[in-house]
Amino acid sequence: MIRTALLCDKPDEISALHVATIGLPDLVVDATTDALRAIERSARMRPDVVICRLSMEGFTGTDLLARIRASSPDSHVIVRIRLDDVTRASACLADGARGVVAVDDDPVVVVEALHAVLAGGVALSPRIAHALGAALVDSVGEADHLRSELDELQRSVSQGTSAKADFLSNISHELRTPITVAKGIAHVLRNPSVEGEERAEFLTQLQGALDKLMGILDEIIAMSELERGTLELDLAEVDLAPTVRRAVETARMLHPSTTIETSIAMSLCTVADEPRLEGVIVELLDNACRYSPEGSPVEISARSKSEGIVIAVTDRGEGLDRTIAKRSFDEPFSTGEGVLRKEKAGVGVGLHLARQLVIEHGGTMWTDPLPGGGTRAAFCIPPHDARTRGRAVGAA
Secondary structure, eight states: OOEEEEEESOHHHHHHHHHHTTTOTTEEEEEESOHHHHHHHHHHHOOSEEEEESSOTTOOTTHHHHHHHHHOTTSEEEEEEOGGGTHHHHHHHHTTOSEEEETTSOHHHHHHHHHHHHTTOOEEOHHHHHHHHHHHHHHHHHHHHHHHHHHHHHHHHHHHHHHHHHHHHHHHHHHHHHHHHHHHHHHHHTOTTSOHHHHHHHHHHHHHHHHHHHHHHHHHHHHHHHHHTOOOOOOEEEEHHHHHHHHHHHHHHHOTTSOEEEEEOSOOEEEEOHHHHHHHHHHHHHHHHHHSOTTOOEEEEEEEETTEEEEEEEEOSSOOOHHHHHHHHHOTTOOOTTTSOGGGOOSSOHHHHHHHHHHHTTOEEEEEEOTTSOEEEEEEEOOGGGOOSHHHHHHO
16 A cells, blocks of 8 residues: 655755655655645645654744644644754644654654554654653652642641631720720710719720720731831931830830839930830730739840840740741731630731831841740841931931
8 A cells, every 4th residue: 555755844854764765665755845835735645644844934833733734634744843842742742743753863763653653653752752751750840849839828828818817806806805995984984973083093094995996006007008018117316225114114004913124224326216116125025924924024135236236025934936936927917826825815916017117127036935934035126337327318
């Protein structure tokens, strides 16, 4: 039975293939170096097999393969591709090619592929098959890596969703308390029989409840500005020593049953947004007082060192695991409840916000679990002479 083959390639390659097919008496071979003529001859000859170089002039991708198959649907097509373009082999097979060989494969290898295709099979030259196998291994490895990253992302999203749900639960509780107190006091104050001294005490409690409410809202607004990148610091030359002392007095009022021991330098000069840093110090003291056992003091030290102003707060509680601390720093809705009692959880943005504010000042914050129990939370702000004035000038 006489079979027909059409070759479409460069002149040298066609000559080499002609020589390789001389010993095949039942095969009639036609050839062209022009892709458009190959399409025309395919339509006219209806050859059994077309062997074509895929990257002929005027065609890209698998266009030439598609045109030949459209002009002669019953013809089997063997494409020749560069070995470094092996990913196109799978596209060719998907588009209907019956064989794939490399452009620099020996003509004998191409003839072997021709025999396989004429016998009804699908042919890959050994080098193409090896390259495809290597590419497949790489693809499987990449797929496993992407699957692992996707699983991690899903876990992160799940944790984030859970953390935000906890945050909403916590903030509902935190907001309800001062609002309930304020409403109760307002109801009492409607009674004209309340004496002046008692009325003054109720007004003080009302002021405290409203201050707590305002503090929660300020914290949430600051966190939102940080997330959007719109937070602006009001930087100025400041002595932080009085700021630390005020923060200590605030914490003592919030936790009158907890002893706070201090070691504060006389002067701590730097460039900072003083109210913001005072909030950071109060946050660290508040956390320490919350988690310290009854009768155990909280310690705060503030020193000027070569690397900057270092403020450290130490408690003697259960100890905050480094992983939990990192999560509290990195995730705005995490409270570290894995090791802390629910009633002490707080809103859940405090530590994250505190760390971000320190970073905005060019500083750093860290925590260290103590061997005997407890946690030391500290931060460092660059010294006065190390602060760049660019941000302060730019904000002006």
